[in-house]
Amino acid sequence: MNSMHSTNGSQFESVIGLEVHSQLLTKTKMFCTCPNIFGIEPNSAVCPVCLGLPGALPVINFEGIKLAVKAALALNIVINKRSVFVRKNYFYPDLPKGYQISQYLEPVSSGGYLDIKVEGVEKRVEINRLHIEEDAGKLIHIGNESYVDLNRAGTPLVEIVSEPNINSSGEAVAYLKELRDILVYLGVSDGNMEEGSFRCDANVSVRKKGDPDLGTRTEVKNVNSFKFVEKAINYEIERQIDVILNGGKVIQETRLYDSRENLTRPMRGKEEAHDYRYFEEPDLPPLILTDRFISEIKGSITELPAAKRERYAAEYLLAEYDSGVLTQDKEIALYFEDLIEINEGRVEIKKIANWVINDLLSELKTKDKMREKRKEERVVDLVKSENFLGLILEVEAGNINKNTGKTVLTEMLLSGKKAGEIIKEKNLAQVSDEKGIGDIIEHVLEENPKELAGLISGKDKLFGFFVGAVMKKTKGKANPKKVNEILKRSIAEKNKEC
Template structure:
């Protein structure tokens, strides 16, 4: 949006609250024993309970409760030992019972926070609550027909509601990334935004800087990637500021983000005019959690990203940046830690970190774009093989560039570095005599350049290094090449003077 008011918009600040829904990685659904899986034939993981057949009754899946409590504990949210399930009533074809079992006034946990860092600045985002509910099914529209798939109906969900104390899209994204990362670390969620197992609605409002009250908010839905969250919030902030500067009033409404057009649109009034008629779910007794239950879950929580980052800084002496990158993904962090363990001090930790960050992660990124799952990559490059590759480079058997070639090959074949080096004859030429012979050869082949170099055109040194590397197909140890070449040229100069 190109705002004519852009000069005035600086007097506003935005206030954002996020509602995050995350599916839980339980074996079965929240209130029945159907498998909790994705991507199978429609309506094949269903039973009388999740189909909402007459007479069927929900039964609480305690695995789901455990994961929700685990998430709440990790997010510093207080656990309520007594919580109550409610019915949220509305009609929609993907909602078989006509109500969603959720929690409302008495959620399983409430009052917590999550610390984030945006451009080096720390911020504490207050969390209002985390509660348990069930997912709805899915509608599939084909031309003029609509089909209902209820495989997802009854999938365990947690909803995490932040307080409205996020003030920019950047903070919103940082919060979501950290939140998602924690849930994945905990094994609570797979964090998949594309498949909708981790999704978010943003409540956005703006106010004049310094105003104590909140402006009228809109709820932005359909933001299923970090990028869209950022764009949708930015769009909505600008839109609201424009409305106000034009003398209008922001209407409280639900808006859908259109990623193709990069804008938000109001939902039809009817679609959002819900009176959910919440009341206690009479089919389920209140959920009572014991201290023992809670402390057992507390004890099962493994190291979270923040703690890891701190440890990487103190124990591994890595920079904050390196620690941040390495802990962004639980699998990668564990991979890195395993590397260090089997390395047994042979290679400097910083170097291993560089290998992971610069080589493995960039490779992962490329593959990610090609929709190759990261598990597959980690699977292909076994930890011991990756360390083997690092050692080959560190001991000088191959040079860094050849290392990259070996890694690419490793990803294709899954073979060990040594095997690949042998097969492809990639071993570095390091012996003085070998390199010396090649250098002499190159010098002889280029008498003019040699003369120029001797007469003072130092730039030509690089030319000769390049020529030697070319001759050895990159296998020569560059350090050695430099050394010997310097020596040879010095001798030549000396010879000339003599």
């Protein structure tokens, strides 16, 4: 890249549309009864239907329809009571049938939006449609050989297509994050980008500011992390601006993002829709949904992240950042809400939020062992909410100080024990009694006559030295406030004696 666009590039604006493919968390595949699971022996979850053997007939998985409708409703997309499955025809080694069952002109839902916030500014991203389709299999390349694993063939997917009204990589990432959070909240998808259950293709074009026409777009395929989405889009915007500024023309094509080199490479010319020879799937009837079915699903949608964030700010008076962190993961949000409920007003909500954000979440993140564990178990199984609140209450009551509290929390996560038990077992209770602390202070002062003389002669900095020495002697268990008080008194007395 040259540096031209930093000056000339500002006359351009970028236009981005996103296509998201998200696998649905059904037990079985979309049109057969094979299990829908990841990571098992290749080609062990296949049958005549998903292998495309002659005579095998597809049957619609109703669970998949429910999840797709749920996702569409949460994204404010209008449900079409009649929709049609079609065949999208193309050849690829991971597609044994030679076509993919999808929806085209009559999708299950169309016309919706998702509100996002980028650096404090609200933006409404229009959604063109959400439709149902099946996934293809997977190619695995080892050395010079290629293998086909068809376990994924026939897995239910929803494709969510935004309108091209996203204007920066920042907006794109905010949209994708919000979208993923919603799908995970709903239990529609596991949102796992590395395993490919949540994938994104970005259509990127640039145009001169004020130009009513869209520029020629390129499609950047399968970018598998939010960071890469941002980088790939930024690269593509700069590349296209460079092409235009150098007198060239952007070619409509599909490009692959290379995360190692941070650039996109041409993969193939972009197909037009008519290349796929769409036609109605003759083996499946149109999908007809009743009002009752739709309203039942609507009724099953619980509070979504955006609503939770707003409520946390209004009801709990939490800062935007804190509400954002707490609601990112539904499990954590529900855990936090449970803490508030059993707390019954004993501890300030802000304090409980801080414990969750600064201590619990960072512990869960940093400890590999716990992260592993967390994948299998819910946080509530690692540390019951009443035990976590118990720990906070121990600190609030002054039985242990905040630092010891952190040590206790680590121990709680490892052993599942209650705070009180750990404090007793490890003898961690805070030393608060005046006599006990006074004795230790006397001891420390005697042990360090030089420093004491210095302090009395006016070297105030040495006060901290003594506080530290006392804390060390008590293994951090002394009540720091008490130590400060008594130490000041003792030194004042020594001063008089001199």
